[in-house]
Amino acid sequence: MADIEANKAVARRYMQAVVDGDAETIESLQHPDVxxxxxxxxxxxxxxxxxSVKSGLLTAERRHVEIITLTAEGDRVAVEAVSEMTFPDRTYRNEYHNLLVIRDGQIVEGREYMDTRLAAATFG
Structure with a gap:
């Protein structure tokens, strides 16, 4: 049986690692076969x-991610979040829904939904 609270904690750590620009934690939370x-x-x-994360989001001078809702059932954690990333020449704001499958403390599958038009306009 999945430890729902532990899985939610992994999702929170992952989102905080993005805010902190902590590539090491982002990598360590992902299973090698994710x-x-x-x-x-x-x-x-x-x-x-x-x-993609390193060349995109982690190059921002300032990163803010706010988790709006976090819901878990079994090994799945759904994270709704809004972000604002400040780059030298632009600000990127988007809304996300991430569905993470977490087993043994690592993300084994991720599905990310966002406004792709905003992402394309910002990152090309």
């Missing part, structure tokens, strides 16, 4: 996802 699917981009490997 799979990601991102709306508008499709399937991504762990390596591609981490590279």
């Amino acid at each position: 799979t990601w699917w991102i709306l508008g981009y499709g399937d991504m490997s762990r390596a591609d996802f981490i590279a």
Whole structure:
């Protein structure tokens, strides 16, 4: 049986690591065989996802993520969040819904939904 509170804590740590720009924690919370699917981009490997986060969100001068709701059932944690990232030449604001599957303290699957139009306009 999944430890729902532990899984929710992993999701919170993951979101906080994005705010902190903590690539080491972001990587450590992902299982080596994690799979990601991102709306508008499709399937991504762990390596591609981490590279995308490092070259995108983690380059912001300031990062703010507010968790609006966090709901868990079994090994699944749903996180609704709003973000604001400040870059030297622009500010990126978006709303997210992340569905994370967590087992043994690591994310084994992630699905990310966002306004892809905003992401494309900001990151190209």
